Amino acid sequence: MHKGDPDNHVVWHESVIKKEDRQYLHGHNSMMIWFTGLSGSGKSTIANVLQIELFKKGISVYLLDGDNLRHGINKDLTFTQEDRKENVRRTAEIGSLLVDAGIIVLAAIISPFASERERARSIFNQGEFIEVYIKCPIEECEKRDPKGLYKKVRDGKIAHFTGVDQPYEEPQNPEIILDTTELSIEECVKTISSYLFDKIKIIQVKE
Numbered sequence: 001m002h003k004g005d006p007d008n009h010v011v012w013h014e015s016v017i018k019k020e021d022r023q024y025l026h027g028h029n030s031m032m033i034w035f036t037g038l039s040g041s042g043k044s045t046i047a048n049v050l051q052i053e054l055f056k057k058g059i060s061v062y063l064l065d066g067d068n069l070r071h072g073i074n075k076d077l078t079f080t081q082e083d084r085k086e087n088v089r090r091t092a093e094i095g096s097l098l099v100d101a102g103i104i105v106l107a108a109i110i111s112p113f114a115s116e117r118e119r120a121r122s123i124f125n126q127g128e129f130i131e132v133y134i135k136c137p138i139e140e141c142e143k144r145d146p147k148g149l150y151k152k153v154r155d156g157k158i159a160h161f162t163g164v165d166q167p168y169e170e171p172q173n174p175e176i177i178l179d180t181t182e183l184s185i186e187e188c189v190k191t192i193s194s195y196l197f198d199k200i201k202i203i204q205v206k207e
Contacts, residue, residue, distance in 0.1 A: 019099075019100050019101075019102065022100070022101055022102030023102040024102075025102060026060045026102040026103065027058065028058075028059055028060070028104070030098075030099045030100075030101070030102045030103050030104055030105070030128070031099060031104060031105070031124075031127070031128045031129070031130060032092075032095045032096075032099055032105045032107060032124055032128060032129050032130065033047075033050070033104070033105065033106045033107070033130045033132060033192070033196075034095075034107050034109075034111070034117070034120065034121075034129060034130065034131050034132065035047050035106065035107060035108040035109070035132045035134055036109065036110065036111045036112075036117060036131065036132070036133055036134065036171060036174075037110065037133060037134030037135065037136060038110065038136060038138055038141045038162060038163045038168055039110060039141060039147070039149055039150075039161075039162065039163070040136070040140075040141035040142070040144045040145055040146055040147070040149075040150070041134040041135070041136035041141055041180055042134050042136065042178075042180040042185065042188070043066075043108040043109075043110075043134045044065055044066075044067070044108045045185055046108075046134060046178070046180075046185055046188045046189060046192075047063055047065070047106045047107075047108040048063065049185055049186075049189045050106060050189050050192055050193070051063045051106055053189055053193060054104060054193075059104050060102065060103045060104065061103065061104040061105075061106065062098055062103050062104075062105055062106070063105075063106045063107075063108065064091055064094060064095060064098075064105060064106065064107040064108070064109070065108050065109075066087070066091070066107075066108055066109035066110060069087070069090070069091060069094075069109075070087075073090060073094070074086075074087050074090055074091075078160070079159070079160040079161070079166075080160055081113070081160075081166065084110075084111075084112060084113070084116075084162075084166075085113065085116050087109070087111075088109065088111045088113075088116040088117070088119075088120055089116070089119070089120070091107055091109055091111075091120070092107075092119070092120035092123055093123070095107055095120075095124075096123050096124060099124065099128060110162050110168070112162045112166065112167060112168040112169060113167075113169055114169040114171065114172070117131065117171065130175045130176065130195075130196075131171055131174040131175050131176070132174060132175065132176045132177075132178065132192060133170070133171040133174040133176070133177045133178070134178055134180060134188075135170075135177055135178060135179045135180070136179070136180045136181055137181065138163045138164075140180075140181055141163070149161070150164070153165075175195070176191065176192060176195055178191060178192075
């Protein structure tokens with residue numbers, strides 16, 4: 001588990017119960033599945049359906065949705081670049097705690113900056129961070145506009161909006177790329193499930 005860079009007077013207390021013990025209790029390995037993409041690309045929808053599929057298979061899973069986090073732990077953050085970075089940092093740290101607890105974590109968060117996604121990855125062990133890029137052109141995201149956000153941006157009611165007046169840096173080497181202009185939600189979930197269960201062999205389902 002990530003121990004950060006505490007001041008000298010702050011001491012890290014090792015837990016008697018280890019992550020491996022908690023994983024054994026849950027019956028499977030734990031990891032972070034990090035969904036990134038523009039607003040309206042389909043991150044939350046795909047993550048929610050995947051959560052259901054994993055839960056049905058006996059997997060202990062928890063979804064960290066970016067919008068939901070902004071109702072609580074991240075409610076003090078705005079949408080400036082600095083606050084977006086802090087949003088990613090907090091989400092990653094929460095995810096790290098849950099992975100240490102032996103849970104499969106799904107995080108659906110725009111996370112527009114490559115450096116911050118890499119920093120998030122760095123606090124997890126090798127193989128514990130799976131980046132899923134939900135690819136969708138901004139023109140299509142704006143056409144869908146499920147939350148009406150793009151309209152508010154165009155009407156001047158929202159500033160600092162990713163893809164419009166703030167950049168989105170596409171992942172260069174994500175573990176999975178899903179183009180939601182070509183794939184259905186079901187196909188996206190099937191692709192991720194296949195990767196998790198059949199390729200990296202990291203999840204061991206309870207017998």
